[in-house]
Amino acid sequence: MNQDNRSILRELEIAYPPDNIYLQTLCTILNAAGMVGLPHRLQLILAQPKNELIVNFPVRMDDGGYRLFKGYRVQHNNVLGPYKGGIRYHDHVSLDHVKALAAIMTMKCSLARLPLGGAKGGVKVNPRELHPDELMRLTRRFTSSLGSNLGPDYDIPAPDVGTNAQIMAWIADTYMNLNEPRKRPIGLSVVTGKPLDFGGSAGRDKATGQGLAYVLEELLPEMGFTLKNLTFSLIGFGNVGSWTGQLLCDMGMKLLTVLDHTGAIRNPAGLDPRKLAAHVEQRGGVAGFPDADAIDETTFYTLPVDLFIPAALEQMIGENEARQVHCKVLVEAANAPTTPAGQRVLAERGIAVLPAILCNAGGVTVSYFEWQQNRQSDTWDVDRVDAQLKTHMVMAARRVKLAAHKYGCDMNTAAHAAALEHIAAVYQLRGIWP
Numbered sequence: 001m002n003q004d005n006r007s008i009l010r011e012l013e014i015a016y017p018p019d020n021i022y023l024q025t026l027c028t029i030l031n032a033a034g035m036v037g038l039p040h041r042l043q044l045i046l047a048q049p050k051n052e053l054i055v056n057f058p059v060r061m062d063d064g065g066y067r068l069f070k071g072y073r074v075q076h077n078n079v080l081g082p083y084k085g086g087i088r089y090h091d092h093v094s095l096d097h098v099k100a101l102a103a104i105m106t107m108k109c110s111l112a113r114l115p116l117g118g119a120k121g122g123v124k125v126n127p128r129e130l131h132p133d134e135l136m137r138l139t140r141r142f143t144s145s146l147g148s149n150l151g152p153d154y155d156i157p158a159p160d161v162g163t164n165a166q167i168m169a170w171i172a173d174t175y176m177n178l179n180e181p182r183k184r185p186i187g188l189s190v191v192t193g194k195p196l197d198f199g200g201s202a203g204r205d206k207a208t209g210q211g212l213a214y215v216l217e218e219l220l221p222e223m224g225f226t227l228k229n230l231t232f233s234l235i236g237f238g239n240v241g242s243w244t245g246q247l248l249c250d251m252g253m254k255l256l257t258v259l260d261h262t263g264a265i266r267n268p269a270g271l272d273p274r275k276l277a278a279h280v281e282q283r284g285g286v287a288g289f290p291d292a293d294a295i296d297e298t299t300f301y302t303l304p305v306d307l308f309i310p311a312a313l314e315q316m317i318g319e320n321e322a323r324q325v326h327c328k329v330l331v332e333a334a335n336a337p338t339t340p341a342g343q344r345v346l347a348e349r350g351i352a353v354l355p356a357i358l359c360n361a362g363g364v365t366v367s368y369f370e371w372q373q374n375r376q377s378d379t380w381d382v383d384r385v386d387a388q389l390k391t392h393m394v395m396a397a398r399r400v401k402l403a404a405h406k407y408g409c410d411m412n413t414a415a416h417a418a419a420l421e422h423i424a425a426v427y428q429l430r431g432i433w434p
Contacts, residue, residue, distance in 0.1 A: 086160030211362015236312025
């Protein structure tokens, strides 16, 4: 952490341990802010979320008893538009974790030039342990606890780790039933990532993977790579990982190995991502996939590939993993998958890193399209969604390239610089009221 960052933290009277994910996210933002000359007042504003909400709420379980759950919603910044960000159900959800993800959403929306701000939410729970009826009651109670903190013009959640389209449908239905009838027609737009039959958008399920594919099409040829026959590894084979695997293989690449919470697998001839997705849907993970060999984690990390793609949770690539990976480019498909120590090691080893706030922006971009469609009572076909997504992702990638050239910095710093320049321009136009 440099002296300017310490000054900001002292002025805000906040302190975090060095391995805290919010501190790490904040330092990344402030380093880029210093480089682009962001005014001190804006650095202070971006260093803390506007709103941090914690709710504790009871849920009746199927056995007739009750459990108390803790939920969070953090609204980081809305200078560009309504707050936007996912809700995750995970047993490691914490306030600082959600704060970090909300700040990342602010940067991501700005880089993609979406008229949205950054937010994030979650409930500390393992959703696999709950019966579907319990999950529904938890979701409805959490939504009602958040109350007026959600709204189509104010804060618009979406799916994240541990949540899905069905959960978004329950949130929308709860919101619509809690509000007076005249507000119900726009109630669908209170969340995105809904089922197609209930206001969802074509292309939303594959959006993050599709956006990543467009970024690679734009950046890799200029880095000296021919897309066809590139090999890649994946951490995580949920929504982002499975769609990334399918789309990249459709482009002529070869998926060699995958690691998830159940284990790691390898096939030197290439894994079939669609067969693997069906296996994961049935078995809950990649372990036991019949068309692959089981391997240990060390073998997974050290296997030579062209692209190494973490597509699971945050902070998966620390210093040790960064020393082990044997790749030419690390592609951050997940939010903040690489720690600062890991980033330093990768830089020392000459491994290029394509940043998360660029590579991961496809999901929120198509969420914005869904919100547009709901507000306009319109429906787009998948070709229109893909065409609009490609435009946004290609332009975002070009902004990163231009910022990297302008400031002579790495791609991650350049992505944050491009995002912050846009935020600074909007603050200059709007001012700070009153």
